[in-house]
Amino acid sequence: MEVALGAGDLSIFPFRVAHLSAQGEKPALVFPGGRVVNYRELAARVGRQASKWRRDRGLVMLEADLSEHAIIAYLAALDAGHGIALQGPVATKTDREIFRPDFCHRRIDGCWRTERLEGDPVVPHPDLAVLLSTSGSTGQGKYVRLSRTNIEANAGAIADYLGLTAADRTCLILPLHYSYGLSVLNAHLSVGASVYLPGRSILDEGFLDGLAESGCTNLSGVPYSYDLLEKVGFRERAFPHLRFMTVAGGRLPPEKVHLYNEHLTARGASFFVMYGQTEATARMAYVPPDRLSGREDRIGVAIPGGSLTIEDESGRLITGPEQPGELIYRGPNVMMGYALSRADLAEGAALAVLRTGDLAVRDADGLFRIVGRTKRISKIAGLRIGHDGLEAALERHDIAAAVIGSDVEIHAYFVGERDPADVRRLLVSASGLTLLQVRATRIDALPRLASGKVDYEALRQKSRGTGGPSQAEGVEVLFEQLFYPQKVRPEDSFLSLGGDSLRFVQLSIGLEKILGEVPEAWERMPVNTLAAMVRQERKTPQIGTDFLIRALAILLVVLHHETLWPIxxxxxxxxxxxxxxxxxxxxxxxxxxxxxxxxxxxxxxxxxxxxxxxxxxxxxxxxxxxxxxxxxxxxxxxxxxxxxxxxxxxxxxxxxxxxxxxxxxxxxxxxxxxxxxxxxxxxxxxxxxxxxxxxxxxxxxxxxxxxxxxxxxxxxxxxxxxxxxxxxxxxxxxxxxxxxxxxxxxxxxxxxxxIGTKIKYLLQIVVLAGLLFLPRIRLPQWAVQLVLPLSAAGFHIYILHRFVPDLLLAPVQPFLPPLTYSLSSIAGGVVLGLMVWAGQRQLFKGLVRARAGALPMDWPAGVKSWLSSGRPLLSLGPQEENQVQRQ
Structure with a gap:
């Protein structure tokens, strides 16, 4: 049973100003470039911020990004005795309305500011320290209530089994509003260790250099973090100070666990595979590194101070090996309970046991292994997505749906006339996922069991026979190829990326193939909106009239330059x-x-x-x-x-x-x-x-x-x-x-x-009329396939077409009849431009694939990092430049 820590016991809390100050001149926060905030400085800044919040106990809502400002505000709120709700960079107005915080600390116009709000008469419980949103209830105002005891106990347990000391330094890349990221910060501060804040993502140029120079002894990540580390060539670099790495927040494939365990072991370091939930503050289990080899699919044993058991559906204890049941956790880090409103914040601890909702077995060596879910939950990119919550979210929009999912994607089967693209957008809004991770399929009726319940197994069988959202991937890849080396985010649009007329034509060609019908004003639509559109089959496709004008205009230029006809x-x-x-x-x-x-x-x-x-x-x-x-x-x-x-x-x-x-x-x-x-x-x-x-x-x-x-x-x-x-x-x-x-x-x-001048300007009347009154035109498919490449390659044709008669055909001109020479010059100029345009497209496709990670193993890590970051070639060193050019 948890021992409550009252308001009068705050002096023993390890994140108080006095405890921070006692660490003296030891580094606390470290930044790229060598800037350091020591513990004495950190304590002073925390104390100054806390003094601004001294008043009756209340709730602080914090925009918890990875910055020193957010860390100081977090510690200050704890020191001032408030509860603190940690939110992502985009704080929701709904949560503010539900929980009515007394303070809101966030960036306004680029500066960190504190808003003093009206608050609420309900005073948070003296034990309440932190509120963390549960991913499965995104948009529903559901938070996990964590006490000071929860935080202190979990930080101490993690520091214990990791062997953390004041000499350690972590590289913090996980967000603070995510329980895993917060636990990394808490565990290190609790022992007087330091935290390196790289201020960039793993894919950014210089991340690995900064990690090596920072002297970090450990790095923690979710499974996706390890995918990114592979892309930037982490295992090809030396990090002499690194003594361990950890992974949690989802299942890392056993083969990758084996890969990193062998890599680190060969360098005298350790790999910790961990398991946890926000409801247990962060961690519940870990695999001791000396027992990991050959057991890469295990979650291990309970953390110090906690215990794991397995129970059947009736709550009876299962003690035999390899017998599945629900995994149950007990320990001082089990949450106080959930909060759905401000009134819930006044409640004390209501739980001593956490039913995880995961099916697990214990092997003969006493290590636990997850074999499935008892609850309908998917865990994607570290987020736990409740299927029932998504169904309820769709129901609020009058959509009857059944949701199934894996740890890769969510799939909603729905009844009605709604557009699947609309349903996918609602799923994204309710889950916090991206369009690439959700699918929606319209069906005539939801399958039912004899009991009247939805037959989810039938839907799972149906889902196995359908393909993934390749069109969404196609749209995103298309944008990446044409805007390379820029990074393309799902919320970006053609205009926000700084698109121009050349890319406009080429994107239209690609979207035409993927979507079938390119929508009006698509250049203003986000990439994820375009990706959600379903291909529409049609007999006579539409294209922009400006494409047809561009194609005809470049043909007129080539023709006029060769023949000097008055057109x-x-x-x-x-x-x-x-x-x-x-x-x-x-x-x-x-x-x-x-x-x-x-x-x-x-x-x-x-x-x-x-x-x-x-x-x-x-x-x-x-x-x-x-x-x-x-x-x-x-x-x-x-x-x-x-x-x-x-x-x-x-x-x-x-x-x-x-x-x-x-x-x-x-x-x-x-x-x-x-x-x-x-x-x-x-x-x-x-x-x-x-x-x-x-x-x-x-x-x-x-x-x-x-x-x-x-x-x-x-x-x-x-x-x-x-x-x-x-x-x-x-x-x-x-x-x-x-x-x-x-x-x-x-x-x-x-x-x-x-006469040529007269024709020139009279033609522009037709051009202007087309742009104004016929913005789109229907053409046969063969005509579209002819017009769009000509339009897209118009610039290439323009700058290269004279190379054919003036250079390539010049040696044979005396031997060709004039008509043959002219026709060859015209056709050759057009074909040369099309070939160069097509070659450029293939080049960018290759560069995008390279940036995605398909690089030869013998390429230098700096080259891979450059390709991943999208920086220009001149940002590399001379040797790496030569290597790229040779390859």
Whole structure:
């Protein structure tokens, strides 16, 4: 039976300021770069924070991230005598309403602040120390009540069997609102040991370097942590101070237990496999390392001060070996009970025994092994997910469902007309999992037993015959490939990732294959929402009209450059699309003032452009400086003098200048504010200014025919595209159509003196009408499969198509008939661009697979770490750079 520790006994609690201060100058918290907070400093900071909370006993709700601020606040709340509710980085308003805390300590506008709230007349019990949310009741306000005795006893037991001393240092990577992470902190502070806070995830560049430099003697993780350690090459590095590692929070596969046990044993270190639940503060069992070999599937023996037994359904003790029953735990770390409301906080300890809900057996050596579940619970990524709770959550949304699950995923079978994607989102909200870990299937009726109860076994048999959510994985992988080396999170969208028109086309191709029908405004949808959509079979797929325009425009450019026929409308259409894409994909960055985000799409264009410039420089033996500085289209340089690359690349220079002009305009706060409130009006005003510049600049700046390549000559086209993207209703679309048509008719019929000029501007009327009034178009499947690759590879075709006639076919030109040569040049230019585009896609697929862990064993750990982190190649050392390039 637990011995209650009253409020008057706080002086013996090991986390009080006096006990922390008694550790003196010993390091307490250690950070990357060598900064250290010693115990005396920690005690002083805890004392200062606790003094702000001195008042009648109450409840502190803490945003418990892995930072010194959260640790100090946690210790201060305990020192001040309050109960403390630890929450994840996103604290729920519901829990605040249910438990009505007296203080809330969290980050507000990037700074840690304490909110003094109204609180509640109900005073928490004197023994209550910590509230930890149970994962199985996410969103339901259910917390585990832990006493000071629970915390102290569990910390002491863990320190005992791990042999912790003041000389130890742990690397804390587990969240504090998770009982396992909190127990790591508590156990080390209880003996005066130190805690290293890396401030980064395992996959981040430099994690292993920091671990090695920090002098950590131990590292604790959940099974997923060991997956990540494998990806970054942990076992290929030396950590001379490391004396043990621990795993808990779920079942680590026996083969991986064996792998790490052998690895650590060979280096004189130990591997602790542990078992626990939040209801037992953290740990209940562990496998002594000297007994682990050959018993990798065991959870071991009870921790010091606790006991484990097995009981049958009637509560009778099972003593024989290999006889299954429910695992029962007794010890001073068993929780006080659950809390569903503020009133529950006043209750004392109600439990002395914890029925774990796990089926277990004891082997002949006295070690326990889990063989199943008595309760309907899944444990995924360290979270215990109650199936009954998920069914109740769906029922509140009028969805009749039966939920089954494993330690890999949750699967809900439901009745009704709801969209499976909606059901999956509700499961995610209720469980705290991701869309990749939940499935939903509509069925006509739930199977029932003769008793009327749901036949879950029938559903499990049905589930075994169905595949996993490959489409969800496909969407996520597609985003990772196209945004490599950026990290893509489920909540990211195309726009939040800084997508641009080039990626837009390529993503549309991939989503078309995965989802069947690409939804409207998909670029604003989170990745997990797209992943949840079910493929829809259809006869005539829809694509964006801008894709068709882009494909036709690049074909017109190739055709015009080869034949010089008077149909030069392709480049003008591409300028309109450039403005259209800038408005769709970069207006958020412009309106928010995050102008640096414009550099990301520019890099995609400038890297291949400068490779071409470098190639010309090598071939000529001279540097085309005008092209280096992106001003070759201004008319003062000439390819014949080798001062710029061929005129073909004027579009890239003009595009970069265009982006800089938009960036400069929106760098002005007044412009940003006006455009944010009235984006369409701002666009139309800019169109008027751009058209005025188009009329005035040729009079002020006489450079002859080269003026057609300059920004003033074409900027109004980009602004027309910008306005088309912001036209939200028929009146606005009509206004853009009238303005654009007037401009094009004036420039084509009144000002234009060449037939090609007339055709060029008349074609733009059709382009503008398509963007405004026909945003999507239905095409046969064969046409979609032709248009989308051409559109996606448009940039590659543009920059490479002249290599075919000017370089590859030049030696055979005298031997080919003119028609054959022209057709070969046109087709060859298109095919070359498509091949390079396809090659780039394959490259990024390979890099994404490499980052996921499929790397040769002989690659240096630093290389693997780079690929996992997504950092550019230049962040590696010279030797590792060479290794990557050789591989």
């Amino acid at each position: 030069p409308g392709g480049s003008a259409a591409m300028v309109i699309l450039a403005g259209f894409g800038l408005a769709r994909f970069q207006s958020g960055a412009l309106l928010s003032g995050a102008l640096w985000q414009l550099l990301r799409p520019l890099a995609q264009i400038l890297v291949p452009y400068y490779l071409i410039v470098a190639a010309y420089a090598l071939a000529w033996g001279e540097v085309p400086w005008a092209s280096v500085f992106l001003v070759g289209n201004f008319g003062f340089a000439d390819p014949e003098r080798h001062s710029m690359v061929p005129y073909l690349y004027w579009f890239i220079e003009a595009y970069c200048q265009m982006v800089l002009v938009f960036g400069a305009l929106f760098a002005v706060p007044f412009v940003r504010r006006f455009a944010a409130v009235r984006p369409f009006a701002a666009g139309m005003a800019l169109l008027a200014a751009a058209f005025a510049a188009r009329l005035a600049m040729p009079q002020l700046w006489e450079i002859g025919n080269r003026q057609i390549f300059t920004l003033p000559w074409i900027f109004h086209l980009a602004v027309v595209g910008w306005c088309a993207a912001f036209a939200q209703n028929w009146a606005q679309r009509l206004a853009v159509m009238v303005a654009g048509t007037g401009i094009f008719l004036f420039l084509g019929l009144y000002e234009g003196v060449w």
